[in-house]
Amino acid sequence: MTDRTIGVGMVGYAFMGRVHSQAWRNVTAFFDLPVTPAMRVICGRSEKAAEAAAARMGWAGFTTDWRELIRRDDVQIVDVCTPGDSHAEIAIAALEAGKHVLCEKPLANTVAEAERMAEAAALATGRSMVGFNYRRVPALALARRMVAAGELGEIRHVRAVYLQDWIMDPELPLVWRLRKDKAGSGALGDIGAHIIDVAQFVSGQDIVGVSGLTETFIKERPGGRVTVDDAALFIGRMSGGATASFEATRLAGGRKNALRIELNGSLGSLSFDFEAMNELWVSKGGGGFTRVLVTEPEHPYAGAWWPPGHGLGYEHTFTHEIKDFLEAIGNGTDPSPSFADGLRVQRVLEAVERSDGAYTEIL
């Protein structure tokens, strides 16, 4: 532990606010860091809810004005956990005020917003990072390590899906994630963004072209018309020559949080399913898949926690994310993924929407 305390202010207190708070509270209990976060203030629209969130989640203060949060001299980090329509305004204001910024995914709701955010980050004195937390699953960080070491050889196929089913009930009301003005897009930007980032991170290759389609199956809900996609499917080529296929849907009944990715290379394959997040399946030279339980001390992040075989969960990926963010700030390096990486994901999302329907009908 050091005496280099760094103040944190968080905007938002829903699901992401809760899981980020868990990470801010726990990170120094498991990782030795060059700086120590102090949970100064949480911001939300409702004063009553912000006060309750501060008490429950461990924040010293609360406010309903994010501009006041940014102005505070005892806040050096701004953590943006709001719906996508406010990411640009809050993150740019925080960067221009000299703060470090962690912004939830996707970076923004449009490429134009993401471009302004990436430009502000490039000019800023503060460090910035996008919250693609799945890069911090030990199994996916191990997968990245194995690909980078050439253990799979030349990567030929990347196959990623992200399957959920929480909007299957047509009586689920028109929550903000189902409104384009708040979320920018539906499954495409919400969970499609994750598999785009994970595919690029694990393979070490960028997506350089896509063709895809989106579909909205449940068009009306209590509260009005759905203005985003329920599902997005797209294929692409990657910068190292691999072909790629993606599917993101929140209507896959029975699939709760099934982020799955498989890579096939000239020397072997890797396969991962977040619903069994402590396991990585590996095939070498065309042999069958064997299971690696990614809980050994030498595996990424795993050594900080429990003995082998005890396993980690969703929340730990956010502790790893914030650990890496604080380490970068303390060591004066740029965190990854950067806002420029987030802009690249936004360009892929926009390309899928632009390509929508560009397919050949079977007459």
Ligand code: SOE
């Ligand atoms: C809803 O689809 C959601 O909460 C996403 O927004 C998160 O990024 C994902 O980790 C879990 O599902």
